[in-house]
Amino acid sequence: MPRDYTEQRIAGPLRADLFLGAPAGRIDDVAWIVPPREDLRPASLNAIAIRPTVNPSPDATAANRPDWRAAQIPAVNVHASADGLARLYAALAHGGGLDGASILSPSGIAAMVRPRGRAHDEMLGDRQWAAGVALNRGGLYGPHADAFGHSGWGGSFGFADPTTARGVAYVVNRMGSALNGDPRARTLAQLAVAC
Numbered sequence: 001m002p003r004d005y006t007e008q009r010i011a012g013p014l015r016a017d018l019f020l021g022a023p024a025g026r027i028d029d030v031a032w033i034v035p036p037r038e039d040l041r042p043a044s045l046n047a048i049a050i051r052p053t054v055n056p057s058p059d060a061t062a063a064n065r066p067d068w069r070a071a072q073i074p075a076v077n078v079h080a081s082a083d084g085l086a087r088l089y090a091a092l093a094h095g096g097g098l099d100g101a102s103i104l105s106p107s108g109i110a111a112m113v114r115p116r117g118r119a120h121d122e123m124l125g126d127r128q129w130a131a132g133v134a135l136n137r138g139g140l141y142g143p144h145a146d147a148f149g150h151s152g153w154g155g156s157f158g159f160a161d162p163t164t165a166r167g168v169a170y171v172v173n174r175m176g177s178a179l180n181g182d183p184r185a186r187t188l189a190q191l192a193v194a195c
Helices: 002-014 024-029 047-054 059-066 065-071 082-093 107-113 183-194
Strands: 019-020 076-080 148-151 159-162 166-170
Touching: 002 019, 002 082, 019 107, 024 065, 059 065, 076 082, 082 159, 082 166, 159 183, 166 183
Parallel strands: none
Antiparallel strands: 019 076, 148 159, 159 166
8 A cells, every 4th residue: 555655664764754645543633724724815827727627627625535645646746744754855855865764866866856848837937757757947046056846735845855855845724816926835845944
């Protein structure tokens, strides 16, 4: 099961409060998601980018259902505290290990951050994807070019900054309305690596 693999190979060794689908004993620990307010400055989307926003129309309240919280969907359903997510990214920022636990080799990290495709996303604009992470473009994850991470719908994010050997995470339950580059996240990313 994906949840077991995540617990045994990643969360457990790192002592990270992180789950792929919340287990039965932790479902009530998951914060209630508050949908975003209407975006007062909505992004102008092209014909390709508009498709995933209307078919199906996203429903933020689905994340409040117990069956959603428990679902083991690797691409979209990790539940973590900010500390748990930051520990994961700290391990990646330290070459794959943290506090004596190793989750990925340096060569595995190098392969993960190798750019994939062109540096443009039809919905998110200037975005260089790698294998499951976005590479730092435009200061999304602070000032250092070697930073990489992932952002979620509503403003949550996590990233590794190898320059400072830091993992940074911010999780929200009150979703922001910005489609790309939540201003809270950008500000926190800059501050987190500056101190």
